[in-house]
Amino acid sequence: MIDLRSDTLTKPTDAMRRAMAFAPVGDDVYSEDPTVLELQERVAGLLGHEAGLFVPSGVMGNQICIKVHTQPGNEVICDDEAHIFHYETAAPSVLSGVQLVPVPSNRGLMHPDMLAQAVRPDIYYNARTALYCAENSHNRHGGASVSLEGLKHVTSHARGLGLGVHLDGARLFNVTATEGVAPAEYGKLFDTVSLCLSKGLGAPVGSVIVGSRDHIEAARHYRKMFGGGMRQVGILAAAGLYALEHQYERLLEDSANATLFAQLLHDIEGIDVEPTDTNIVVFRTDHTIPYEEFESSCAGEGLRFALIKPGYARAVMYLGISRDDVIRASEIIYSVVRRVRRDVEVTP
């Protein structure tokens, strides 16, 4: 089976498992786990921040940061395809008592005027707008790299409007490895960043949030409140350190595989592919191809991908998916399209 549903399917390698098994550990709720401390310092340094905090998941990372930046009754601006808006179980409303304000963007980059229009005027009957959240790379926009210059512009605008700025950087390293840019270039634009170790980087568990010492002290309090305080968790942090050391550069291969896959799909009539910058390819079948039949036939032939919105499929490249798998995946799609396409002659 070639399973392209998500880069979260990556499994730890033998070498990573060995690094985990022999990691020095301590009680991290007392901040005494040396491996966790090393990971936090390492990620904070890479992203140009003072301090970091290891958390169990990307969702918890984002939600802790939202909590740090807001008070109940505040509003948080994000783009209308953001992960925090679509896939985090309305957690901002439950855990922080805030309302998300989704605003359209251009592949994840919000126009500063649209941002400004979404900020409530300071009148007693309005909510107070407290935070702007960006996402990079952008999941539902097909792994789009949101431009550094664009983000500089919109974050400085947000700060000028008195907002905090947070980055859901679950896959930021897919962007920086592909562009050959230092992660701190993006990191320093934001007050807080949440970065996942358990996606393309290939660790089995974990995210790190970074920010100022004060933000991270507040984050530590909320991590405990949300049940994310963990004990001898250096075993997991060791996987993250191993991934940073040995599996960062290879993120570039995932981008190359995604580009190849998009090119191969582009040549198949009946399939429309969106632009791709990193390791995600979003594509859809046109009106001549019934999506459900297409998807189940592909699965029957050994290819899986995820449905991200009606008619739109997402294929994600990661450690363990080779160039040959990509070519085979496109062949499966080509043969399924030939079989299930309606009302038109398919030319070979």
Ligand SMILES: Cc1ncc(COP(=O)(O)O)c(C=O)c1O
């Ligand atoms: C952009 C983005 N942010 C956050 C998350 C949440 O990560 P986790 O599944 O570790 O909670 C994901 C997961 O796919 C994601 O794609």
